[in-house]
Amino acid sequence: MKIWLGDSTGGGLVHPEDATVSVVDHGFTVGDGVFETMKTVDGQAFALTRHLDRLTRSARGLGLPDPDHDLVRDACEQVLAANPTDGGARVRVTYTGGAAPLGSDRGGAPATLVVAVGPSRPPADRAAIATVPWTRNENAPTAGLKTTSYADNVVMLAHATRRGASEAVFANTAGNLCEGTGSNVFVGIGGKLLTPPLAAGCLGGITRALVLEWTDAEEADLPFAVLADADEVFITSSLRDIQPVDRVDDRELPGTPGPLTRAAMAAFAARAADDIDP
Secondary structure, three states: OOOEEOOOOOEEEEOOOOOOOOOHHHHHHHOOEEEEEEEEEEEEEEOOOHHHHHHHHHHHHHHOOOHHHHHHHHHHHHHHHOOOOOOEEEEEEEEOEEEEOOOOOOOOOOOOOEEEEEEEEOOOOOEEEEEEEEOOOOOOOOOOEEEEEEEHHHHHHHHHOOOOOOOOEEEEOOOEEEEOOOEEEEEEEEEEEEEEHHHHHOOOHHHHHHHHHOOOEOOOOHHHHHHHHOHHHHHHHHOOOEEEEEOOOOEEOOOOHHHHHHHHHHHHHHHHHOOOOO
């Protein structure tokens, strides 16, 4: 396997054992970095333009310099060409503050850029989710940014795993439904498909955006308790696409996937099959 390693000025392919990032890189010491994860289709990164745009939004949110889209595209192409896969794979782009003092202040080094590829197992047909007692601060400066500071998500997902679930879902400080640790959440209520707005503090998921564009789904502020009453629930992410939920905590959702979920899955599959970079 080879990865692409460099900085905002350039880089190249290296073997993992030869790849080195400074131990004082700000992404390592304080989590000052952003990232994107993409699935591959026929050896190409899906929705790459959208992912690059979000990488830039996240970088700007942290005050990092804009990543060079042409450089990242080229790095992705090099990595995929050097690591051919028979099935699907995941591409991970990580962009950090670079070498800096041992504190919150940044140094003057270029931003670090790493692009890696790894295997990706097909998602399960169904997911069980667990609600957790912690909240996302929708007013935080990092709300809606895809940062490398994932410790909260690690703790919440571990909590859900101990309860036999594959994803943790949580509220925001207003008590409204927010998101999962690595997914956005959609609910079906009374024949309508709804998902929290970005103002709720959730990440602007790429698959979430495509579902909103390609179906009749709408954004709405939803009380966290909606998960106890929703007729249907599904979660979305770049590696899951649309994944039906058949259990929320101890509540089983019979007939999963329901009609709204099936319609969304069909619409997404049809459109995604026609366009690698929608």
